[in-house]
Amino acid sequence: MKVKEFNIASLLRDNIKSMKPYSSARDEFKETTGDMVFIDANENPFENGLNRYPDPQQRELKQRLSEIKNIPVSQILLGNGSDEVLDLIFRAFCEPNQDEIITLPPTYGMYGVLANLNAVKNVEVELEANFQPNVKAIFNAVNSQTKLLFLCSPNNPTANSFEAGLMEQLIMNFPGIVVIDEAYIDFSNEESWLSRLQEFPNLIITQTLSKAYGLAGIRLGICYASEAIIAVLNKIKPPYNINQLTQSQAIARLNRMDKVEQEVAEILNERERLQSELQKVNFVNTIYDSDANFILVKVDDANKRYGQLINFGIVVRNRTTQPLCHNCLRLTIGTKEENDKLIEILNILK
DSSP, X not given: OOOSOOOHHHHSOHHHHHOOOOOOHHHHOOOOOSSOOOOSSOOOOSOSSSSSOOOTTOHHHHHHHHHHHTOOGXXXXXXXXXXXXXXHHHHHHOOTTTOEEEEOSSSOTHHHHHHHHTTOEEEEOOOOTTSOOOHHHHXXXXXXXXXXXXXESSOTTTOOOOOHHHHHHHHHHOSSEEEEEOTTGGGOSSOOGGGGGGGOTTEEEEEESSSTTXXXXXXXXXXXXXXXXXXXXXHHSOTTOSOHHHHHHHHHHHTTHHHHHHHHHHHXXXXXXXXXXXXXXXXXXXXXXXXXXXXXXXXXXXXXHHHHHHHTTOOOEEOTTSTTOTTEXXXXXXXXXXXXXXXXXXXXXX
16 A cells, blocks of 8 residues: 655745755765864864864764664754754644644643644644544644644553554555654554555654653654655754753663663563552552553542652653543652652552
């Protein structure tokens, strides 16, 4: 089967089509080997390891990601956190005060924030009671101004993955671009959609080093898409959006995949243990299945239990105001010692 006919030019904003990207000094002269004198970028000439501008295309870092993910460098874009990547997508494809996107609440809140920031209408199509996409309702919400569909899978805050068959229907028939947010994919048994990226020219996949890779502090988001989409996003991204410290730390971490895999395994073991222990807590009504590094639980009174946990020095996320999440708390999987403390406190609360 082929995806519905996709024409990237028909989706791009007119000003993006015609704009000429900024060309930095490091874009114009890429060679860094040999005894060169660099007096082209108005940098401080005194070497301290950080006096030069970083590689604007992050070539070494992208090459390492390419090796790990088996995706060509030309299909990778890096952002200052996934939020910058998402914002670039809005800027490229959504005309302010005219276009629309579709999101599936409860989901990651930044989609709506970025829609508001870019003056784009956010059409919300609530998930089914089982936290799966309502495909019929999504297509009923589509009109000529609908440009983007956001699928967070595994989803935040529900922690579940969307069914592959439902997602395939959406990707193949949606008239715009489908963005799959895979921030939590490393904790899931489901296969990443990266394995099928080449099949779908209208697909964008975002991932991050903030979760499984333990690098939330360096703010590095990753975008995988067709060469055509990546070329557009490269055209509009800030010239030096990924600083040298971030690039260096990311490369170092990616060169220790054994350590990353060990930590993920420990988190998954702790997730299983915590799910088991939560079944013994008398005010926990439902423990939802998790494909992420957190668990969503329904309790008797989320506001009460949140306050009690705060008093004992434990901060969880109260999601009771979100659609389908009344009286739900979101619990991130901590270390064994942190989880021990959580379990101990949960069992003494009245």
